[in-house]
Amino acid sequence: QYTHKYNTVTRYRNEDKRQQYNFYRTRQWSHLRQQVLERDHYLCAYCKAQGIITPAKTVDHIVPIEFDEALKANVDNLAVICSKCHRLKTDWEQVTYGTGQGNE
Template sequence: MPRFRRCRQARCHAMVEFPNHYCDEHFEHEAEYQEQRQRWARSHSKTYTHKYNVVTRNRDDAKADQAKFYRTRQWSALRKSVLLRDQYLCQYCKAVGKVTPGKTVDHIVPIEFDARLKAYANNLAVICPACHRLKTDWEQRYYGTGQGNQLRPVGELHTINDIVVAMIARK
């Protein structure tokens, strides 16, 4: 018995027999759609993932150790305790008087800059996605963290208020 699905064209309700994705009226889009699917499959293959993990994420022993740390029970328990402590609220938004939910636990002083602080709860805070992007950009400029950057000999900022002031001053 043949299988059917709806045409992928927006607002077209025609039924199409498998393996096609478009009806006879919109069939000119089929080749383009197949090519797009193949591009996606190539970029999400195991070799692509392996290259990303080996070349980009785990580019040296320090980065590989960082990645391993985030898969430990210690990190899971620490993350959970910080989320409960901060009540799932972004501490950076809270410093400027806003209330924003957050699910990410971020290191106040980046691990890349000072690896000794990676497991201290006092060096962790909940952060929302918008603040996380801003803070990551700021860390790259201030500390010199990130791929291709050189760490700078600067003083560590240990409080969220100091970081927020520094981030605002750099805008």
Template sequence: MPKTRRCHYPNCHKIVKQPDHYCQLHYEHESEYLAKRQRWARSHDKQYVHHYNTVTRNRTNDKRMQYNFYRTKQWSRLRQIVLERGHYLCAYCKVQGKLTPAKTVDHIIPIEFSPNDKANLANLAIICGSCHRLKTNWEQSYYGTGQGNRMQPVEAIRDLQAVTVLMNGVKRDER
């Protein structure tokens, strides 16, 4: 006797034979459902996740230690202090005269460039998504952070206003 299941269409209780998921009445939804399952499977592929974590994210021992820092109680406390201090508003947008809500805490000087400043409250600021993309692009070109880049022998810039001006001057195609 073949295995059966109920039709996946909402409120349809007809029995279908496996491997089908929909009855004859709702069979037009089958291909859409299978495509959705394939997209989900690709995004949850163990090999992809393993490769990302071992090759990209934790590519060196320094990077592994850097990402492990973000899972500590110390980081959770620092992050909360910075968010409350800045009233959940992007510090980089504030310099430009805009008020943008944000929940991400950023290192003004990247950890890769200055590992000793990773827990320094003066080196932490709130940043929104669009500013974070601009700042990451600028950091990669100025400091040489990021995968495949070489650290540059440059002076660290601690002034939030100066960083904001510089990061808004760097566009994606200048990288």
């Protein structure tokens, strides 16, 4: 039920968000994601930069789509990220870029 509420109320709260997240359902995203996972050997790029090896399966936009949509399909703007780093990065993006809930 939480996932349903998140997807129908929070994630798709307006048309821009709906279009933004539809990108993640495309074949293009699927190919880009796989390319980045293989390039980064399924290891978190942020942990690796600190000398820590952490397996991960999430591919993240370094510069968020909300900030610069032109970079959404740029493989150089994508990195593998673990859940811990992703939470920290999301919090940082909200402060730095004004992305996420509130979307200032």
